Amino acid sequence: MQHILPRFILAGLSGGTGKTIVSLALARAFSRRGLRVAPFKKGPDYIDARWLALAAGRPCSNLDPFFHADPVIRSLFWHKSQGSDLSLVEGNRGLFDGKDEHGSCSTAELARKLDAPVILTIDCTKMTRTVAAILLGCASFEPDLRLAGVILNRTAGERHRSVLRRSIEEYTDIPVLGMLPKIGDNPIPERHMGLMSDQEFRDGGSDLGQPALDSLAAMAEEWLNLDAIRAVAECAPPFKAEPAPLFPGPPAPVSARIGYVRDAALWFYYPENLDALTHAGAELVRLSLLAEDPWPDMDGLYLGGGFPEVFAGRIAANKRVLATIRSLSQAGMPIYAECGGFMVLCESLDCVDAAGKAGPHVMTGVIPAATSLCAKPQGLGYTESVVEVGSPFFLPGETVLGHEFHYSVCLADPGAPLPFSLRMLRGSGIGGGRDGVLYENTFAGYTHIHALAAPAWAPRFVAAAARWRGSVDSGLSEEQT
Known part of the structure; x- marks a missing residue:
């Protein structure tokens, strides 16, 4: 037809x-x-x-x-x-x-x-x-x-x-x-x-x-x-001919609540990434790094890219949100962060923000490294990487296609190498041919992915969030008894 x-x-x-x-x-x-x-x-x-x-x-x-x-x-x-x-x-x-x-x-x-x-x-x-x-x-x-x-x-x-x-x-x-x-x-x-x-x-x-x-x-x-x-x-x-559906099978019943930051600082999300999470059974909750309101309960966190350098002073001043992200990561909640989100998860961001305030600006400190804004791009174009260490989002041996576009560079202690998950076949990543820092269930790097090119990403994310929710609920039940 x-x-x-x-x-x-x-x-x-x-x-x-x-x-x-x-x-x-x-x-x-x-x-x-x-x-x-x-x-x-x-x-x-x-x-x-x-x-x-x-x-x-x-x-x-x-x-x-x-x-x-x-x-x-x-x-x-x-x-x-x-x-x-x-x-x-x-x-x-x-x-x-x-x-x-x-x-x-x-x-x-x-x-x-x-x-x-x-x-x-x-x-x-x-x-x-x-x-x-x-x-x-x-x-x-x-x-x-x-x-x-x-x-x-x-x-x-x-x-x-x-x-x-x-x-x-x-x-x-x-x-x-x-x-x-x-x-x-x-x-x-x-x-x-x-x-x-x-x-x-x-x-x-x-x-x-x-x-x-x-x-x-x-x-x-x-x-x-x-x-x-x-x-x-x-x-x-x-x-x-009418093509096949974008996502296989019927939408899954809601099994986890995943928050995603979408404000003037972080807003780089492909619509299909959010659609894929919803199809896989996530209830999505929109969050902000800039507002001072407390965040609601959730089971997973998605930090997209954007312009944290423009609002670095305001992000640093929002200590409640920074502490919340840090505590959620430490508790083992599945967190997925791309580019700008990765920068927020580091210890500090060195830049002059839109208000003219010079850094370094304090960030969450989940990742023991700093980022610094440069005058020229530090990573630009398509990326291809191989998963060397598995995570809630990717399995060992898988190939991850993505892209990067960042003016910041990651500064880490040479004596304490970061625990990377990805080996770059194409692109810059965080540095040294690596990307995707992995701490507990937190995955963060400069690579952006598209859910339709990584069809297992969203179901795994939702499943990990549901497991974490179950473990927290189980812990609460034991404490109550």
């Missing part, structure tokens, strides 16, 4: 060509027209995905050929597109750029897997006729690529736009779907890891994210041919 699934991929020639701004503008503009937009981000990315979700008004999922086999990609795309009028996928890096010279895991490869038309965004700064040559090259570089149109970005004026359009129409048959002028200031501020989080605006008492997105939508209405872009999506071939 074939299904109609309007869709397109927005790609660029490289990073920094403006495809994120264009993607946000399109998602918001179509949403304001009353269309239901299903947003997706190609590759490992939390920040752009979060903004796409805000622009479209529904969750954004990441599609990644490195993590996911073809059936998983198609299943994820299919299920998350249901109930939408069109699906918009923002590519990453250059259209043909992948992890090797063959373009493995590239945006173009993803387009073929989804049989989706591609709209190319080109930064036209100081270019005219050359753009036509670039388009011809892209259209013929790989077979089966559906290059359906181009959006010309950062054009200098009417004369510039006129020459660009005439050149493309003269030498190619690729439709020009819009031409954007140069904009003075990015409506969404950036920092060392990309766009600033909308949650930081809200945490500061204002919500600048929505007006910024509305201004981008207004720009799209003025400068882009939205009807033609929608027609590209609607001309996508039928989606063949």
Whole structure:
């Protein structure tokens, strides 16, 4: 059976060509027209995905050929597109750029897997006729690529736009779907890891994210041919066969309560990771490192990534929460921490936070090491590791696929090596070819995982939390008798 699934991929020639701004503008503009937009981000990315979700008004999922086999990609795309009028996928890096010279895991490869038309965004700064040559090259570089149109970005004026359009129409048959002028200031501020989080605006008492997105939508209405872009999506071939469910079997009954920190400091979570925990039988409880409210009872703790360095002073001042995390780890509760969460579990974080307060800032002290923020990335890209020491989350001998993107470095006592669980085959990890510090039932490292690429992770996490809950309940019963 074939299904109609309007869709397109927005790609660029490289990073920094403006495809994120264009993607946000399109998602918001179509949403304001009353269309239901299903947003997706190609590759490992939390920040752009979060903004796409805000622009479209529904969750954004990441599609990644490195993590996911073809059936998983198609299943994820299919299920998350249901109930939408069109699906918009923002590519990453250059259209043909992948992890090797063959373009493995590239945006173009993803387009073929989804049989989706591609709209190319080109930064036209100081270019005219050359753009036509670039388009011809892209259209013929790989077979089966559906290059359906181009959006010309950062054009200098009417004369510039006129020459660009005439050149493309003269030498190619690729439709020009819009031409954007140069904009003075990015409506969404950036920092060392990309766009600033909308949650930081809200945490500061204002919500600048929505007006910024509305201004981008207004720009799209003025400068882009939205009807033609929608027609590209609607001309996508039928989606063949309904894919399998994302998670096998029916949802498990609730057997454990798992808390996860989601605030302006830590908010890097793939939606599917939380969905997988729920499917495996977890009751999820949202927590904060920044609020002073006491945490409720729970059986497991998930600390995602984010920007603890921005709020380091506030985290250090929240001694109640830091003591709670430390005591839960010492009690043997299953705790899983990625990147920013790992930094919070260390003894201190050396940085200057957003308030201008210099470190080192005291953290939980679960891990006997410090982290320090650096000017350049200390780990960037896909990771692959082998489990050498088992944990509640991974078994010995398993391969763990993930990614890392961190500006901090871990500083540990050379005379007291950390107890690592993972040996890195690809990527930096914490250092020395290792990642995944393991203390009791606490696992922490720089590696981010995607639950659909580690299908046993969530069931094991929930099972470990349920066991811990049972041991605590048993201990209480013995004390009462």
